Amino acid sequence: MGKAKKMKGSQSFRQRLLLSTLSSTRIVIDEIRADETIPGLRPHEISLLRLIETVTDDAVVKINETGTQLKYKPGIIMGGKNLVHNCALTRSIGYYLEPLIVLALFGKKPLSIRLSGITNDPKDPGVDTFRSTTLHILKRFGVPAEGLGLKIESRGVAPNGGGEVLLTVPTVQTLTAVHWVEEGMVKRIRGSTFSVRVNSDFEHSMRFAARGIFNNLLPDVHIELDHRAGAQAGKSPGYGISLVAETTTGCYISADTTVSFGRTDETGELDFEKKSRVSAEDTGVEIASWLLQEIEKGGVVDSTHQGLLFILCASCQPDVSKVRVGTLSSYGVETLRNIKEFMGVEFNIRPDPSTGTVILKCVGSGLVNLSRKLS
């Protein structure tokens, strides 16, 4: 193995781990939150490392005493059945799913893992969005639909979680390059709301508010209700909504959020500044507006999924992929830089001024699933 790549800070931690594993390069991350009151890795980052250790074999993770330095030597991605992982409660399951879903594609065996923790929170895309949008993006790249799924066994929101999902991801030999520039027109809007340990009236009002926004534009709006009770409702009260707009060319654009009690940080203060909790109607209106704003921006995926899209494009076969996204999000840009750093894939980025979108072109790195056994 060659020299380790040296990096600084905790930024784009997941992508660094993911890309380092895919390209099997060692990394050393220094100065992780060295200047902060509580230095070092956060519980969710540790938990992510543990997750990677469970799905890979022979990965070596070394963290120094203060937690400000991480040495990571990637192993072989194994996948496997009946795996279980307890996600740390500082971030939701979406945080873990995003890298895991790509990692598992290049595993030795199909992955089936049970993740428990917080299913929905406002910081990360919720599990509903994963089901409705993210998995569809994967299918574009030639991932077989059989064996690709996410089952929400129970829901759990911050701060105490208690949710559980079952993720199954098949393996692929290579990903096929995409030529995906047509956004099409929104033909239907789907969505789901959920409420746990609260009255299901919240859901009704959210739905009502969201539909009110869409009524001007589209009649085909259908939002499901998912009220959970008992063991399936997790440990904390909360409610949320996830909306997805499907276009005529099979693009999925999503927006979601969750309202729950904020969790407390290690420092004792609230993790994100405690906003006055918005009412259910306002949440519905807000998310519907977000969705429309995303649609206005254009692109074949929403801003949240730009990073995933770029990573998938970069790990395709060495063919030209061409995708159109709305305005580049900061996360997307960060991803582009990380991709160049690890895989040496550079994107050609060209704005399309007439639509306000950006067209990206790249030649895939030709990543092949090395760990898959020759049958």
Added chain:
Amino acid sequence: MAADELMPSHRSHRTRKAGPTMRKKSEIDKKKRGISDTKQNNPKAFSFKSARRAQLAESHATEKEQKRLHLPKIDRTYGDPPPVVVVVQGPPGVGKSLVIKSLVKLFSNQSVPEVRGPITVVQGKRQRFQFVECPNDINGMVDCAKIADLAMLVVDGSYGFEMETFEFLNIMQVHGFPRVMGVLTHLDKFNDVSKLRKTKTRLKQRFWKEIFDGAKLFYLSGLIHGKYSPREVHNLGRFVALCKPQPLLWRSSHPYLLADRLEDVTPPEKAQMDKKCDRNITLYGYLRGCNLKKGMKVHIAGVGDYSLSGVTALSDPCPLPSASKKKKKRLGDKDRLFYAPMSGIGELLYDKDAVYININKYHVQYSNTDDKMEEPTNKGKGRDVGEDLVKSLQDTKYSIDEKLDKTFINFFGKKTSANSETKFKAEDAYQSLPEGSDSEESQSNDDDEDDEVHVEGKGSEINQITEIDGGRLRRKAIFKDDIGGSDAMDSNEDDFEEADDAELDLDEYDFEEADDVELENEVEDSGDDSASDSSGDYQIDDTDHGNISQWKAILKENARKKNPSLTQIVYGASGSSATPLINENPDISDDEDTDDEDFFKPKGEQSKNSGGGWDVGYVNSEDCSKFMNYGHLKNWKEKDVCESIRDRFTTGDWSKAALRDKNLGTAGEGEDDELYGDFEDLETGDKHKSHENMESGAYDNDDEDAEAVERDGNNPRSQIKEPGYVDKLKEELEIRKQMNQLEMNDLDSDTRIELEGFRAGTYMRLEIHNVPYEMVEFFDPCHPILVGGIGFGEDNIGYMQARLKKHRWHKKVLKTRDPIIVSIGWRRYQTLPIYAIEDRNGRHRMLKYTPEHMHCLATFWGPLVPPSTGFVAFQNLSNNQAGFRITATSVVVEFNHQARIVKKIKLVGTPCKIKKKTAFIKDMFTSDLEIARFEGSSVRTVSGIRGQVKKAGKNMLDNKAEEGIARCTFEDQIHMGDMVFLRAWTTVEIPQFYNPLTTALQPRDKTWEGMKTFGQLRRELNIPIPVNKDSLYKPIERKPKKFSALKIPKSLQRDLPFKSKPKDLPRRKRHSLDEKRAVIMEPKERKVHTVIQQFQLVHHDKMKKKKATEQKKRKEYEAEKAKNEEINKKRRREERRERYREEDKKKKKMRRSHD
């Protein structure tokens, strides 16, 4: 051979009148004229008789059809393909070099005195060849097999096949089988024609058996004036020219390069100071396989892994004529280029980092007019650099001496300018060095190091890098001292800023020789903004060209400053990879035209700014993919706000929405039209029509495509049969390929190189630093230098599991843990495999030796390669071996960080204390910890009493505690004399040993020696094989067992029934009356007794006599019989002899009549 028929002499053509072709033709003719064969009187005779047989025939036909199909592979080479590598291989002394020489002579009209290194030849308008002679050692053969596109196996016909040929074939089969052609030479050694013919057929049959029926085998009948006959060479050349290399999996997924030139570019002082210092080398060659990206690592076969410290695309030294302006029908003499730098012939002379072209005077007609000029290196671009250069030389008003007086430094020029040959540097013309990091290894440094004079007094040279960072010009002066260490990252860190980009004080930073002019090829890319970031460095000298370049440079700067492209904003303007990571200045946010004030922000502010901007200055920013920074939300409840995005919904205007998808930026429309144009399937020659629905997304495409094809009557295939899976795949691949090509053509060359890397087919210059000096020292042009790119994760080391089979021609089986040399991927290394076999329950059981005729698993440690890569194993590389050197062939199945291979283990112990059914066993385990590991496992005594390990028996035994005594329970009480076994499996450790072959770092005639096998060492050191006496087989001696008498207790006996009671009576002391009595006969009785005795005597005598006579009779009979037999034998022999004589006569007669 049909060779002579192919080249008819100048006699007039005589049409054929008979034969199968004529028959066919006449049939076609008949059909055309409407004459049908309606002579089927018995149609039943032509229908099938047996349904079963018909079914079998049908299935057989389909099977054959399926076998014929192969999965289409996408060929990702665009543009001019690299020359086809023709490897000429054969045992020593068969005439390999003569074959090459004759072919080169045929193609390029050049005579090569000696074949050293690859020889590149332009053969046709689209075909180039690179001839390589395969050296006669196994290392060279392995490397040649990895690069060959066409292998020409030269065989001495008078001797027959030699092992080398078969070894080479086997190596090729493992590493991807290229096209193969056989050439039989030395056929003039046969005097007897019939013998020659027989040999030819025999060799051909054998050759076919090895490759396939109908493989091409050429016969070069003999030498005429030390050359092969021109006719035969011509024919051979034709078949070579027709060769179409096939894409091979490994090669199409890895870039590689066959170096046709190697230069040592170490600073001469350094090499002088320490002769054995690590060298910097440059390797030149055509890039093959897939595209080469900048950061790629490479493996030099026989040397090791290196990262490329400089990659440059050079102008093609041997370009195809199709690239030139004029369209000619046939290849002119000037286009028949020839390039063989290692052989040191041709018009190209090479100096260190400069190619000099000797141009004959009659070729050069330079004048001041702007006429087109004929020049061998003209690449067909608007104006060639060389041309420019020479023209500018002509333009000068001042003589060189005058100029030299004026220039700032006049040391450099004098030496070279003195000789007035038309030499110029053509090489750097097409340099594309987009990165600042590349510029430092540009040749200028090394060039100048001969001259001891430096610009500044410090004794260090200055190089300059100009690059743009965040829209401003940065110029870095690199001193020679830190050339090695400084890279792009440094260049960013210690930048000194210059506000005014116009003042390029070039006079200060002058370091070029006066006539080694390096000009950027900037004629074309003047307006292009993305092109302008291509050339990070401007090496401009102070002669009259300097002004032009300076002026242009400024233009470029301006162009670049005005509109930084999105790519630059994302990746950082300089294009260096390190920039985005540790960036001093935060990037520009979403909207592109931000003011300069936004560049600098206090640190705290940056950290607060999360989401909206693209800044990465704050290294600990939250890792969150969700986009939440929507700013203020519009009020979507309002109608007019909604109307703004109405067209994005199906309820809106469809035509407007369609327009939105259509309009793909600037060059959208034309591109799309082209994109889905008609195309031709090159393999089958089918033309595919464009479908109107092609434009709607790649995915919808495929389905509609298939349907359209089925509908489409134009498709010739659809009439014959519906397109199968393979055809569909082929079509898809073709579409993909065209799409790639179009997307790439859309971009300018520099962006394209950034995106996809250097294309296969370009002539490359690779600079590699810190190579052991031996590589240069022992460099032998006759051995090919293979530089192969390393993919993701292929430089990692781990365990690999391979399915291995001992080669059936190798005499011995292979022993586990005996070192073998494997050639896998680009690499060759020695490793210690462990052989194993998979049991039925999935367990991998170790084998001591490979099976004789079966596959087994081999697990070894080494640099990883992707599964399904084949490899070949050797045990000994030396040339003087009689046998077949390939020991095994194999394919990698998977790799893993640990491979669980197990072997049987039998632990033996003896009881030290027995308590009813519990026994304490000692000597089985060494420690209590070990016992804990084996708790619950089953044990057994010799006699078959089964038991179980319970626990360490430490506390149960009252006497002094001894470690390793286990308490076991059995199904019955065991004896103290019993032995107790525990049977288990133990994992076998696989040695982590891997030793790369460094054959290029030693004299080529020396055999590489690595780790030796046990057997070899024993033989050399004369150590006998250790014998374990206990393992020897000895005759088993068993003492007769003495059993004591069975005693039944009296109480028991009493209860037994009489039948079962022992009835043994005590022995009598005296004889019984019966035994003791004496018999006295009566007189009569006595008489009778004597008479009987006498009768018996008489009878005996009679019988004796009778026997004697019988024997006599038999003897006589046998004598008679033998006599008859003798006579018969004689007669039969005579008969036989007569018959044979007759037959022989007949045969002879027949033969005579045949001849």
